[in-house]
Amino acid sequence: MWQTNLKVLAVVLGTVAVFTIVSSSIPQLQSVVPEDLSFSGDVTAEELVAAGQALFEGAGGCADCHGLGTRAPNLLTDEAGTGQIGVRCARRVTGQDCKAYLFNSLVDPNALQVEGYIPIMADMSRTLSSEQLWALVAFLQSQGGEVTVTGADIESEGGVESAGAAQPAAVTAAGPTSTSSDPVEIMTANACLGCHVMDGTGAPIGPSFDGIGGRVSADYIRQSILDPRAGASEGYEAFIQLMPATFGEQLSAAQLEAVVQFLADRR
Amino acid sequence: MSERLPSGARRWPLWLGGIGLVTLLTLVSPDGILAQEISRSYRDFPLIGSRTAIWIAAEVHLLFAAFVLGVPMFAVVAEAIGIFGKDRKYDKLAKEFTRLLLVAYSATAIWGAILSFLLVTLYPRLWVYLTQIFAPSMWAYAGLFFLESFTLYLYYYGWDRWAEGRAKLMHWGLGIMLNVFGTTVMFIANSWLTFMMSPPADVTPDTSPAMVQFWSAFANATWMPINIHRIIANVVFGGAIVGAYAAYRFLIAETDEERAHYDWMGYVGNLIAIGALIVLPFAGYYLGREIYEYSPGMGQTLMGGFMSWLWIIQAFLIGVLFLTGNYYLWVGMGRIPGAERFMPYTKYMLIVLVVGVIVWATPHTMIASRAEIAAMGGTYHPFLGVLGVMSAKNTAVNIMILTTFLSFLLYRRANKEPVVEWARTGTMIQGVLFVVCAGIVIFYGIYGYFVTAIVRIGFSVYQVLAVIATIFSVVAIDVAIGRGAKSRGAIRWGQMPERSQYALFILAVTFTWLMGLMGYARSGIRQHWHVWEVVRDTSEYASTPALGYASQIISVCVLIFFGLVAFIFWVGGLAEKPVLSGVGSEGGD
Numbered sequence: 144m145w146q147t148n149l150k151v152l153a154v155v156l157g158t159v160a161v162f163t164i165v166s167s168s169i170p171q172l173q174s175v176v177p178e179d180l181s182f183s184g185d186v187t188a189e190e191l192v193a194a195g196q197a198l199f200e201g202a203g204g205c206a207d208c209h210g211l212g213t214r215a216p217n218l219l220t221d222e223a224g225t226g227q228i229g230v231r232c233a234r235r236v237t238g239q240d241c242k243a244y245l246f247n248s249l250v251d252p253n254a255l256q257v258e259g260y261i262p263i264m265a266d267m268s269r270t271l272s273s274e275q276l277w278a279l280v281a282f283l284q285s286q287g288g289e290v291t292v293t294g295a296d297i298e299s300e301g302g303v304e305s306a307g308a309a310q311p312a313a314v315t316a317a318g319p320t321s322t323s324s325d326p327v328e329i330m331t332a333n334a335c336l337g338c339h340v341m342d343g344t345g346a347p348i349g350p351s352f353d354g355i356g357g358r359v360s361a362d363y364i365r366q367s368i369l370d371p372r373a374g375a376s377e378g379y380e381a382f383i384q385l386m387p388a389t390f391g392e393q394l395s396a397a398q399l400e401a402v403v404q405f406l407a408d409r410r
Numbered sequence: 411m412s413e414r415l416p417s418g419a420r421r422w423p424l425w426l427g428g429i430g431l432v433t434l435l436t437l438v439s440p441d442g443i444l445a446q447e448i449s450r451s452y453r454d455f456p457l458i459g460s461r462t463a464i465w466i467a468a469e470v471h472l473l474f475a476a477f478v479l480g481v482p483m484f485a486v487v488a489e490a491i492g493i494f495g496k497d498r499k500y501d502k503l504a505k506e507f508t509r510l511l512l513v514a515y516s517a518t519a520i521w522g523a524i525l526s527f528l529l530v531t532l533y534p535r536l537w538v539y540l541t542q543i544f545a546p547s548m549w550a551y552a553g554l555f556f557l558e559s560f561t562l563y564l565y566y567y568g569w570d571r572w573a574e575g576r577a578k579l580m581h582w583g584l585g586i587m588l589n590v591f592g593t594t595v596m597f598i599a600n601s602w603l604t605f606m607m608s609p610p611a612d613v614t615p616d617t618s619p620a621m622v623q624f625w626s627a628f629a630n631a632t633w634m635p636i637n638i639h640r641i642i643a644n645v646v647f648g649g650a651i652v653g654a655y656a657a658y659r660f661l662i663a664e665t666d667e668e669r670a671h672y673d674w675m676g677y678v679g680n681l682i683a684i685g686a687l688i689v690l691p692f693a694g695y696y697l698g699r700e701i702y703e704y705s706p707g708m709g710q711t712l713m714g715g716f717m718s719w720l721w722i723i724q725a726f727l728i729g730v731l732f733l734t735g736n737y738y739l740w741v742g743m744g745r746i747p748g749a750e751r752f753m754p755y756t757k758y759m760l761i762v763l764v765v766g767v768i769v770w771a772t773p774h775t776m777i778a779s780r781a782e783i784a785a786m787g788g789t790y791h792p793f794l795g796v797l798g799v800m801s802a803k804n805t806a807v808n809i810m811i812l813t814t815f816l817s818f819l820l821y822r823r824a825n826k827e828p829v830v831e832w833a834r835t836g837t838m839i840q841g842v843l844f845v846v847c848a849g850i851v852i853f854y855g856i857y858g859y860f861v862t863a864i865v866r867i868g869f870s871v872y873q874v875l876a877v878i879a880t881i882f883s884v885v886a887i888d889v890a891i892g893r894g895a896k897s898r899g900a901i902r903w904g905q906m907p908e909r910s911q912y913a914l915f916i917l918a919v920t921f922t923w924l925m926g927l928m929g930y931a932r933s934g935i936r937q938h939w940h941v942w943e944v945v946r947d948t949s950e951y952a953s954t955p956a957l958g959y960a961s962q963i964i965s966v967c968v969l970i971f972f973g974l975v976a977f978i979f980w981v982g983g984l985a986e987k988p989v990l991s992g993v994g995s996e997g998g999d
Binding site: 147154156158159160167171172173176204214263270 | 718916
């Protein structure tokens with residue numbers, strides 16, 4: 144009898160152990176609590192973007208659908224050739240600039256439903272504070288566009304920290320487009336390092352900028368920026384759809400040439 | 411032989427639980443509590459923390475509750491078969507089911523009281539909030555709990571006294587009432603927890619709980635889906651635990667008669683568990699759809715957010731259930747004369763099941779960083795991505811259900827030799843139905859790759875309907891074919907290898923672990939909200955832990971549950987001997 148008892152115990156413990164080990168071996172994802180945010184009136188764009196990025200990739204849960212998947216519009220790279228969110232946001236609704244569009248998309252998403260997607264997004268003002276909403280707007284603007292959110296926007300909303308406190312904004316300020324002629328600033332403003340590595344910074348989704356001038360010609364670089372679908376570098380075919388095809392409209396001719404020459408010189 | 415328990419010792423914990431609950435409700439009634447200043451929202455629990463303490467208490471209570479709610483359902487059905495089919499062995503089986511129920515009931519009450527006390531001491535603010543809305547239903551809960559207890563005592567202790575004629579029918583009526591009271595108690599408790607998941611849309615953080623309309627909070631969006639899901643799951647769980655109990659008694663049996671009885675009991679328990687399991691995914695689909703309808707964000711968290719990998723573990727567990735359940739049936743065919751003609755087919759069914767499990771357990775949604783996406787070569791894995799989509803998974807699970815049903819059909823047919831003239835034609839029609847069904851399932855599985863997501867979702871309905879229609883049609887034909895069939899020999903109950911009984915243990919443990927996992931999913935999707943988007947969890951335990959930690963807690967709960975079950979069944983066995991059904995001497999199918 145005791146032998147039977149031991150066998151039964153071994154079967155029960157063994158089964159439980161297998162399930163525990165398997166469950167502990169898969170990617171461990173934890174749902175974290177959104178951090179309460181508090182900004183002063185002179186908060187910088189960098190502070191807002193950093194806070195927004197942490198929310199987007201973490202507790203806000205935005206990346207679950209708006210990452211590189213297919214459930215909702217892509218907010219990290221290009222969306223069907225219309226450019227990054229920081230660029231296309233100003234063109235989405237007539238009469239709403241980028242900042243207004245992004246904020247309203249967060250608090251009244253069904254009214255601004257993007258064609259081709261089903262209305263699955265909730266009013267984020269039910270779960271996020273005004274500061275958190277504006278931080279997200281700043282992060283999204285930074286994806287290829289200019290960050291125009293300021294402390295004044297938050298103060299005008301009251302900065303109330305409670306669910307359900309934020310109201311749809313009537314923001315109208317237009318963000319100035321980048322006029323810099325510095326290639327690094329241009330690339331930073333357009334989030335090129337979101338997908339390309341340069342000097343140890345960036346993500347290796349597209350070809351590295353390190354030594355790119357030694358691998359391809361200036362004409363090839365120009366062609367790749369203006370019409371990325373024309374051909375992908377070897378090994379990056381799977382990501383070709385992620386490269387925005389809108390830089391020809393976003394950049395001035397001088398800015399384009401500054402970037403092309405800068406990259407061509409990196410041998 | 412008298413089967414009255416020797417003393418009231420086994421009853422006192424039940425009364426303790428009931429009295430404790432009523433006392434608790436009185437002490438913390440809204441007016442009483444609100445008259446005091448509650449200075450703290452939370453208290454901590456030593457060593458393990460308040461979240462883990464509540465988690466373990468709730469989980470173990472739920473496991474016992476599921477058992478004592480599931481078993482009466484098939485006990486009363488077994489008794490009805492005994493009465494109306496005039497087959498005494500089913501009546502004896504029903505009584506033994508109920509005997510298990512009696513000893514498990516006390517543990518349910520004790521853990522319910524532990525849960526209540528922990529909730530009121532560790533989460534007083536939430537408790538007060540809930541009592542302000544649900545106090546009347548809590549009083550009703552306590553009253554029904556007493557009614558359920560008395561009915562159970564009458565049902566069990568009156569079994570031999572009311573054994574014939576109208577008195578027997580009245581006794582069967584008690585069994586029905588036991589189910590009615592128990593199910594109502596569960597429905598009430600479900601309203602509290604589903605309110606926390608899906609409060610009415612007009613309830614906001616600024617809404618005073620005193621202003622929340624009782625019925626809209628009670629009958630909230632996920633209440634009925636959870637009710638239905640839990641009823642079926644309780645039957646599955648009860649069947650599995652009964653199977654494990656029978657397996658243990660089989661292993662320690664000293665006579666052939668005992669072995670035959672417990673072999674049969676284990677078979678019935680397993681049949682109930684696997685049979686109800688096949689229906690359970692449809693209830694789960696209904697619940698999932700209602701969650702999406704209520705809050706798409708919550709639905710995304712559940713299926714595509716931080717819990718997305720949970721479904722891989724679920725697929726793994728259900729894969730274990732399918733494989734083990736079929737293994738038990740195949741081994742069981744060894745004790746059926748005539749089953750040897752079907753045995754060669756089992757290896758092909760095994761291959762189908764293994765492939766199905768592999769496809770079903772293929773991960774799809776990867777919440778990956780840019781670097782991880784780069785390493786994978788795309789947003790989906792280049793190979794696994796093809797199998798990880800719903801088209802492939804739905805196809806796999808439907809084929810697995812169909813295969814398991816085929817196993818059961820072969821088991822059922824094994825010792826029968828049909829005598830109806832159209833038997834061969836009928837069997838061919840059954841075969842055609844299987845092939846057509848598999849064709850429909852595979853067709854929509856492949857077609858799903860070429861349509862948009864919204865169209866693809868609809869295909870799963872066609873696949874499920876094809877499987878259900880096939881199961882019903884084939885069973886109807888089989889019953890007709892089996893009329894007056896000759897027997898190739900009686901089933902040799904008791905002549906089962908020991909390894910088959912250990913399979914029943916694996917099934918019971920897996921079902922229990924799966925319940926713990928799904929409990930974590932249901933509760934975890936609220937994330938850092940006590941009541942979704944209404945009452946925020948501001949404690950230090952507000953975050954929802956990852957699956958690794960959750961698996962450890964689930965395992966602890968499962969081991970506590972089985973440890974206690976083993977103890978109370980052992981205690982129950984000390985006092986009395988079960989009445990054997992005599993199935994070994996009668997033969998039977």
